[in-house]
Amino acid sequence: MIQQTNFEVIIVGGSYSGLSAAMSLGRSLRQVLVIDSGLPCNRQTPHSHNFITQDGEKPAVISAKAKLQTEFYDTVQFYNGLAVSANKTDSGFEIRTESGKVFTSRKVLFATGVKDVLPELDGFTECWGISIIHCPYCHGYEVKNETTAIIANGEMGFEYAKMISNWTKDLRLLTNGKSTLSLEQTKMLLKNNVTIIEEEIAAAEHQNGNIQHIIFKNQSKIAVKAVYFRPPFVQHCPLPEILGCELTEQGLIKTDIFQKTNIPGVYASGDSFTQGRSVAMAVSSGSFAGVAINKELIDEDFN
Template structure:
């Protein structure tokens, strides 16, 4: 697929979008249709790189994330107002009338407004097989993947209140659940009572390995040499922001580690916006697309208002 690549002399834009996945491309479409000159800088490292299928996105249910991105890129070529470069933003500087961005290739660009659609980076636990299965059979969201493993032997890797609430959620999709606390349980006595009343087993031995074939989980091996056969494992790993430029520019994070934005996608720094997985735990393509579209519209409104000051 041939994408318009900007000429080297084109360096000034109304909006620079860092991150060319679903939120970024959606915002670019919204802004491009509003006749704004937009630059999208994408490093080509989406967090769902090895996820085989996407769900809950109307007209594209079951499609691969890569295929959805490909369609978005092809449709974005219709708009001469939008330019895309495959590069990595490594430095951002606040200027009096906007922001200067420098990329890994040494290029510098200026934008009146700045949108971060950079997502998050999952931190894989030190469990052999976990990263190989991540997004395939080690999953985080039942709304995204639960239907495909419904009523199948399922594990949940978690402990305490987080593990308990996770079990309650997943129990809607399957009754065959084992909660792996990966060490001594921190569940309350009442939580243990509730889980046992629903025939949910609690396993406190530490996890040694996720046994799998090409990312498809077959079971969990524990340090006491026992093995549980299962087809899916749920876990919400720790994460960090995929890009640290928002924090370097002074953007606040929530207690959970997401970029703190208002309902319009604005951060606490004037002229800087964020949208997508870096702002919300609702990690779905449909949500990222919606947030990107909204951010694009609000950025355009702010540009209009600024012109009338």
């Protein structure tokens, strides 16, 4: 049970980015509280890759080890629960949890990530993060040279197909309706043996999340081993916007180079502010945010 209610820094979000920031701040002798509801966006992904010393490890194992190591520092405390409101006060910030617990701090870091908005297609959610994937740097090696589909259209579809062709030449671009590719883009894709399919998608046929076929609304289907897809997303936590934090056109929290938002004292890290969605990048941005926050606290107190 946490008795202390006032901290120097509250971190909302206790996954890779939040834990990394907590370690940086805890080692800087800051009184830190991490509030986490326990729903990381990659909770269905079986393995994490492209992160040295942790390549191929289960995401839950990485976060559990990170939390255990962060708990070593008595300057860091944890609260398991959902933060539901955030307010600016004369001395900093007030964060209220779903259970009614109220905590205050001088600074706040949002490491809350984003929530993918998946299409309402049978089998899609079950395959997400397993065989329907978004990042070739995270998962491409494991499905290299396999029969692969890409769900995208227009400029994004062209660039996505061009990128994925580095990992496999057996590619189908599914535009999920009429293609909006330019004539030049279409010719270039066909020249590089990318099949373009304009049928609307109905479902993903799979076994335990491992995709087998994409089924179209006309009842035809194609066999695939992997699918790349970049879904739209929203902020996982509404509190940054409630506090007045600006978002970019892409829906990410807008920050400066020090990961400070437009609201003084509020920072962002991890997937909530960058399109670089990987465990390694989340850890890096969390560590950087911790350093930046500590520097601001030092500057304020050294007078």
